Amino acid sequence: xxxxEVNLLMRLRPDLWDGYMTLHRATYTALKADYxxxxxxxxxxxxxxxEGYTDADYADQMRAFAEVIDYTDLFGISLYPFLTGYMTxxxxxxxxxxxxxxxxKPIAITETGYPAQxxxxxxxxxxxxxFDSDPEKQAAWIDLLLDEAAEHRFVFVVNFILRDYDAxxxxxxxxxxxxITFRDTGLYSEDGEERxxxxxxxxxxALPYTSR
Numbered sequence: 040x041x042x043x044e045v046n047l048l049m050r051l052r053p054d055l056w057d058g059y060m061t062l063h064r065a066t067y068t069a070l071k072a073d074y075x076x077x078x079x080x081x082x083x084x085x086x087x088x089x090e091g092y093t094d095a096d097y098a099d100q101m102r103a104f105a106e107v108i109d110y111t112d113l114f115g116i117s118l119y120p121f122l123t124g125y126m127t128x129x130x131x132x133x134x135x136x137x138x139x140x141x142x143x144k145p146i147a148i149t150e151t152g153y154p155a156q157x158x159x160x161x162x163x164x165x166x167x168x169x170f171d172s173d174p175e176k177q178a179a180w181i182d183l184l185l186d187e188a189a190e191h192r193f194v195f196v197v198n199f200i201l202r203d204y205d206a207x208x209x210x211x212x213x214x215x216x217x218x219i220t221f222r223d224t225g226l227y228s229e230d231g232e233e234r235x236x237x238x239x240x241x242x243x244x245a246l247p248y249t250s251r
């Protein structure tokens with residue numbers, strides 16, 4: 040993977056996008072010339088590519104997608120459904136169909152995760168966002184993820200955090216801000232206990248599977 044979550048630049052600094060795409064196209068073209076059989080790809084934040092899921096400008100995101108997709112061998116998706124308007128109140132079950140409809144290119148989930156515990160974020164201007172979750176909600180996301188991976192024949196799927204990093208979070212002195220977002224998304228708890236989602240993951244690995 041040559042770049043991660045590239046459409047975040049369009050969302051956060053659209054003034055830098057054209058310069059980035061000049062670099063992106065040149066890098067991809069040079070790498071493909073030297074390694075024609077090697078899959079070379081960039082990832083994008085999937086939640087920003089579906090209208091209404093986040094506050095990202097949809098037209099800008101579609102422009103970014105259209106420009107990147109011709110210079111990536113896979114549609115790499117970084118996907119965190121609880122960072123949408125759904126938060127942890129519900130799982131957006133059509134999200135994979137909506138993303139798959141954007142292109143015929145092979146899809147890979149370059150990173151994903153879902154919290155197995157409650158957490159809160161102190162956002163801007165005194166706003167506090169509370170996310171209510173538990174191991175069953177996390178397992179429901181992993182169930183959907185792996186079922187859709189088989190349905191759409193994803194090239195690969197990566198769960199970003201293996202084990203909760205509470206000890207690191209406390210040692211560094213992080214607060215209830217964005218640093219807590221992924222703390223409790225491990226398939227193992229901070230104590231090393233296996234979560235139900237891990238069993239589902241292992242079951243999926245045991246099944247025969249053929250990608251595109």
